[in-house]
Amino acid sequence: MNFTETITKAAQQAEIKAEAKLKEIDRLIDENQWKVIEAFQKHQVSDFHFAGSTGYGYNDRGREVLDLVYADIFGAEAGLVRPHFVSGTHTISTALFGCLRPGDELVYITGRPYDTLHKVIGKPADGTGSLQDYGIHYGEVALTSAGKPDWEAIKERLTSRTTMVGIQRSRGYDWRPAFTVEEIGEMVRFVKNLYPGMIVFVDNCYGEFTELLEPTQAGVDLMAGSLIKNPGGGVASGGGYIVGRADLVEKAAYRLTAPGIGGEVGATLGTLRGMYQGLFLAPHTTGQAIKGSVFASAVFEDLGFDTHPRWQDTRTDLIQAIRFTGAEHLIAFVQGIQKASAVDAHVVPEPWDMPGYEHPVIMAAGTFIQGGSLELSADAPIREPYIAYMQGGLTYSHAKLGVLCALQNMVEKGLLQLD
Ligand SMILES: *Cc1c(COP(=O)(O)O)cnc(C)c1O
Numbered sequence: 001m002n003f004t005e006t007i008t009k010a011a012q013q014a015e016i017k018a019e020a021k022l023k024e025i026d027r028l029i030d031e032n033q034w035k036v037i038e039a040f041q042k043h044q045v046s047d048f049h050f051a052g053s054t055g056y057g058y059n060d061r062g063r064e065v066l067d068l069v070y071a072d073i074f075g076a077e078a079g080l081v082r083p084h085f086v087s088g089t090h091t092i093s094t095a096l097f098g099c100l101r102p103g104d105e106l107v108y109i110t111g112r113p114y115d116t117l118h119k120v121i122g123k124p125a126d127g128t129g130s131l132q133d134y135g136i137h138y139g140e141v142a143l144t145s146a147g148k149p150d151w152e153a154i155k156e157r158l159t160s161r162t163t164m165v166g167i168q169r170s171r172g173y174d175w176r177p178a179f180t181v182e183e184i185g186e187m188v189r190f191v192k193n194l195y196p197g198m199i200v201f202v203d204n205c206y207g208e209f210t211e212l213l214e215p216t217q218a219g220v221d222l223m224a225g226s227l228i229k230n231p232g233g234g235v236a237s238g239g240g241y242i243v244g245r246a247d248l249v250e251k252a253a254y255r256l257t258a259p260g261i262g263g264e265v266g267a268t269l270g271t272l273r274g275m276y277q278g279l280f281l282a283p284h285t286t287g288q289a290i291k292g293s294v295f296a297s298a299v300f301e302d303l304g305f306d307t308h309p310r311w312q313d314t315r316t317d318l319i320q321a322i323r324f325t326g327a328e329h330l331i332a333f334v335q336g337i338q339k340a341s342a343v344d345a346h347v348v349p350e351p352w353d354m355p356g357y358e359h360p361v362i363m364a365a366g367t368f369i370q371g372g373s374l375e376l377s378a379d380a381p382i383r384e385p386y387i388a389y390m391q392g393g394l395t396y397s398h399a400k401l402g403v404l405c406a407l408q409n410m411v412e413k414g415l416l417q418l419d
Helices: 005-017 019-042 061-073 088-099 115-121 151-157 181-194 246-256 272-302 327-338 396-412
Strands: 078-082 105-108 137-140 164-168 199-203 222-226 240-244 306-308 320-323 361-364 377-381 387-391
Touching: 005 019, 005 272, 005 396, 019 061, 019 272, 061 078, 061 240, 061 272, 078 246, 088 115, 088 164, 088 199, 088 222, 088 240, 088 246, 151 181, 164 181, 181 199, 222 246, 240 246, 272 306, 272 320, 272 387, 272 396, 327 361, 327 377, 327 387, 327 396
Parallel strands: 105 137, 105 164, 164 199, 199 222
Antiparallel strands: 078 240, 222 240, 306 320, 320 387, 361 377, 377 387
């Protein structure tokens, strides 16, 4: 490996500094690994569950058991795990459309949701079939300047006509902390204390297996996530999951397929083995990715950059935000991450207008699964204050090497001076 001496030294120092934190993540992996194994054992997962089905997919035992395994792992009544979800956005959209009706109201209490959800929420009468086009009302309560729930404002905004409260666990493209399961539990108690019948929904993308418990174990009614992030373990080739209260999961299933059909059909074709094996690997892989984020934060902080979270902070998602001083630094960082890939290292990512995003975005994604962001990847919307968001790494080594390649690329371009 031909990193400069200063870069190698910076890496060693960061690892020594963060040693206890990295060990702590190994213990988290052990606990979550056993939780997953126990759920597989309870449902006697066997080779025939991986076979898959065709056509209608009736009596696909592998699909049914995977729903049960997910429900157990997430401490939920029911699960809906399907390759038919095309992305995290589609999964979340299905959960929302499945459970909300015209005249209902959804209020996000963690500020503006993730970019790709803006068009799902839409505008009243926008003609796109968005939530608001269907007459579902929408509101959101901004976070405080410290990135925490604004309790007073939430109390003021919610009414007896609010049907569902939305919470985004991960920071997404925001310079704010992600919400721990404990904090989400606090939000649930606050909301249900005011309105016991309120449905609490969590966008759990990037959160799975980053802690010992999941939001559905802290009172959340419905939750969704993507299989090309944490719970797919880097192996599932696509799909999404919804877990939560059985009646709500059934409504989501009616939306995914058709009323009356729900989750009882849906050919899994050849996808089951990957979803099972990915779930088995997910605690480990998620842990590798978190260790990579801790490392990145430790190194960049030593070099004088602002990072969020800081290396020693408690983590509840994969994302590591690093603030740069200009667009060219951002671009050099992202291009450097790409250079460490096993896949597509020969291509140079450039900013582009991605569907669903409001600013040009540059993405490093040398991944086996297209867009798979449990794999080492970095995204940066090209807008002030020039923050790059990196996440993932199927192995800790790869995440570490990616960070070092990014540093080297910045040094070579004269954008960073070491010593
Ligand atoms: C990734 C993500 C989504 C959307 O997932 P896609 O697969 O990109 O559609 C939604 N919310 C959060 C917090 C995410 O991280």
